[in-house]
Amino acid sequence: MKQKILITLFTLLITVISFTNSLENEKWIEDLNYLKTELPKLHKNLFYKISEKEFNSYIDELSSNINKMNNKDVLLSLDILFTKIGDAHTGISYSYSNEFDSFYPFDIMEFEEGFIVVDSSKEYEDIIGSKLIAINGFSIDYIKNQLSKIIPHENEAALIKALPQNIIFPDKLKYLNIIENKDKTFFLFEKNGELILKKILSEKISNRKNIQYSIIKYKPNFLNKYNNSFFDYIYFEDSKIMYFVYNQCYSVEVYDKYPDPRINREQLPSFEKIVGNMLDIIQENDVEKFVIDMRNNPGGSSSMGTNLAKIIGDFDKLKDNVYVVIGRRTFSSAIINTLDFKKYANAKIIGVATSGKPNHFGEIKSFELPNTKYKIFYSTKYFKFLNDDPDSIYPDIEIKMSLNDFLNGEDTIFKFIKNN
Structure with missing residues (x-):
């Protein structure tokens, strides 16, 4: 019974x-x-x-x-x-941490030397500072090519940008047939000329906050304090350089023109005020070089940057000494502003190729799938800025951050600009 x-x-x-x-x-x-x-x-x-x-x-x-x-x-x-x-602006939005239940507890960053481990759980801290070579015998180039199947992209730079945040999820690696079992995964690293083969076990996403991490030892450079700023400027009087950090094409002025109820207006900076102060300093001092750093700018409204490019282009003392710094995260309106500075101020473009392309779809809107509630983003406009159609903005001078400069608190690109 x-x-x-x-x-x-x-x-x-x-x-x-x-x-x-x-x-x-x-x-x-x-x-x-x-x-x-x-x-x-x-x-x-x-x-x-x-x-x-x-x-x-x-x-x-x-x-x-x-x-x-x-x-x-x-x-x-x-x-x-x-x-x-x-179309890199069109896709489905979901949170990795909500949809994938496990991850490998380390992070990598792109440097001149390759993809370097910058932090890990205490258990694997011996790999910090090492270069990732392969996973289960598959090279980084092969893995990047496999990821190209599931990452909406328009160029190689977008895949390089996406690689660090995707390879730590075993479900994605398994889906792409790079691994068979998330707990039988071998990573090959190189450190000080020696190879390190390391079996790394996955951790539950839900346990992420409880994991103790070790972080690579480095000195912060002058840009670190501006990581959370929309935009700001630094005047280096000794080297006669005005440096404009432009991380977001958004401001209180843009909000007033296009109000967004999701955003707190009181927390937004004024582009007119900050840029006005910066322009006064350029006008009144012996400034010889102007740098606008958009390597971490994902876009927003391009009009502010366009106007600034025109103004900078009118300063005779800055002629042939304007630099635009670009990177993998330079995208959308920041792409437009890069072209603006090239057009109006004859700027030299320096850094690495952008994940966004000059001619691109944009002006994103979204809708929800009725049952699962996942949000779908899509483009409503096509922007054509160049007669030809390059897949990226490629720098006039290619410079990647070197690991040694990063560790010693120096910015490789700023060091180049200062010395040339």
Whole structure:
């Protein structure tokens, strides 16, 4: 009798699970059909790279296979679709920490020398400062190429930018057939000329706050204090350089023109006030070089930067001594402003290639999938600034941050500008 009750309960449990999964699958199928209908109507030109037939067929096939997939598989499959669309501003938004339950407890950064480990859990602190060479025998270049399947991008720089934040998630590596088991993953590093093969175990995302980390020992450089600033300036009187840190194309003036209820106006800086003070210093002092640093600028409203480029271009004493610093995070309106400084101030572009491209889709809007509530971002306008169509802004002078400069509190690019 007892055995019969257990069998009945087990059968009931399986039925409930199957019913729940069936409901979830139906929700996804409805959402995929909604995406199939709405996105082509809303996007400026969805089929400029992918054909309508290919788009519809992909969604139909995904819907037909939905009962074989978990939530992560569906999201990554949609990432593939958005990668095929080819517009870096169009995609699905989801939080890694909510959707992926485990990660490898270390972080890497791009330097001139390669991808260097800058922090890790205490258990693996011997790899800090080492260069990542391979994962399970697959080279970084191979992994980058595999990631190109699930990361909407328009150029190589976007993949380089995305690599550090993606390779620490075993679910993504497994989906791309780089690993088979998240706890049988071997990482190959190089440090001081010696190779280190390290088996690294994944940790639960939910346990992330409890993990003790070790961080690479470095001296902060002068830019660190401005990491959270929208924009600000530093006047280096000894070297006669005015340095403008431009991290956000947004200000109280932009807010007043386009109010956003999600943003607290009181916390926004005034572009007119800060730039006005900076221009007074340029006018009244022996400033010989002007630098605008947009390497960490993801965009916003381009009008402020355009006006500043025109003003800087009118200073005769800055002629041929204007520099724009760009990087992997330079994107959208910051791309436009880079071109502005080139056009109006004959600026030299310095740094590394941008993840955004000059001619690009933009002016993003969004909608929610009705059941799963994931947000879909899409472009409503196409910006054409150049007659040709390069995939990135490439610097006139390519300079990457060197590991040695980073550790010693120096900025490689500023050091170059100061000495040339």
